[in-house]
Amino acid sequence: NVQGDRKRAEHFSDGECISSEEWKVKVKAVVLGAAGGIGQPLSLLLKTNPAITELGLFDIVNTPGVAVDLSHIDTPAVVVGRLPPDDGLKAVLTGADIVVIPAGVPRKPGMTRDDLFKINGGIVKDLATGIATFCPKAFVLVISNPVNSTVPIVAEVFKHHKVYDPKRIFGVTTLDVVRASTFVAEIIGKTDVVREVAIPVVGGHSGVTIVPLLSQSSHPLPADLAKDKFDALVNRIQFGGDEVVKAKDGAGSATLSMAYAGFEFANKIIRAFKGEKGIVAPSFVALEADPTGGAALAKELATEIAFFSSNVELGPEGVAKIHPLGKITPGETELVKAAIPELQKNIDTGVTFCREKY
Ligand code: NAI
Secondary structure (H helix, E strand, O other), X not given: OHHHHHHHHHHHOOOOOOOHHHHOOOOEEEEEOOOOOOHHHHHHHHXXXXXXXXXXXXXXXXXXXXXXXXXXXXXXXXXXXXXXXXXXXXXXXXXXOEEEEOOOOOOOOOOOOHHHHHHHHHHHXXXXXXXXXXXXXXXXXXXXXXXXXXXXXXXXXHHHOOOOOHHHEEEOOHHHHHHHHHHHHHHHOOHHHHHHOOOOXXXXXXXXXXXXXXXXXXXXXXXXXXXXXXXXXXXXXXXXXXXXXXXXXOOOOOOHHHHHHHHXXXXXXXXXXXXXOOEEEEEEEEXXXXXXXXXXXXXXXXXXXXXXXXXXXXXXXEEXXXXXXOOOOHHHHHHHHHHHHHHHHHHHHHHHHHHHHO
16 A cells, blocks of 8 residues: 555655655665664664565574564564574575664673674674675665774675675764754754754764764854853763763663664665655765765865765665765864774774784
């Protein structure tokens, strides 16, 4: 029932409608790490998207149960949950158009994203090997931290398997964008229209590598906002994850807000895949995904850095265009300068980890 689906689909397309013909394209979405704190609510949200016709769930535990539970929801996606034995990864990945990876361990109090690296790096490398083998053309959305290092790992695995297409590999930084909108809307008293508050968040996805470009906010901050309040806002966007880790007090890191953010980004990828134009979102990508735009951005950044999160225009093949930072303030220039050495270190860590293993 395309009409019915379309009606529901409008809800998922930020108010912009696309033709029912476009909704006829079948989409298989896969979640790797689907039984986890992020994986379960993310799978639930994906199941509610009528554009998804198949939903594959993989984890080392519990996916058959999660899949049966979700399969009772009255939306089109046929849900399959598999475990590692009997080629579970192969079965789930075969035919996938979009693969979202929230597999791994989350941060505990006192841990940095880099502390996670050794465990999650290995998990992501193994899962990326599966994707490179069974669905090399899928869009890969990496949530597992540290994103600044796990995205380069996926790129290295794909290079090793000679299926590398930088346009199709994304680090999901949407939670930083979502937090920026929420925190700014709180300050300017616009929580009723928070979804309209848009702030590009660039750089990477940990601590100082997260750079909110508040001067480009769709809804400007008060000109007389005190410097300490402004700095506290920047800090809150950069370290919002710590707020959640602390509040959960040993029970993990952001899961529900991350599932929402991952769903938002996945929907944008799906809409672009189906032919909708003009979809732009910040994401951590290889600059070579758009040689022209990437080179212009590298020039702006005055660095040879290989991966960076900037506004990315999405198309049916993935990255269509990497946008420049545009006009930024001297304060934002300082934040970008501070981000680059840390980002470079994180990228090198990912690349070295992978190359040592081949
Ligand atoms: P969790 O521990 O609740 O769930 C992780 C799931 O991955 C578990 O169900 C586990 O069984 C599964 N898993 C472990 N090894 C696996 C493998 N080899 N194959 C398939 N599944 C495997 O953790 P949570 O809270 O869901 O976080 C997941 C990841 O997401 C962590 O790395 C965390 O740091 C990251 N994260 C990223 C954010 C972002 O903004 N990009 C925000 C918040 C968390």
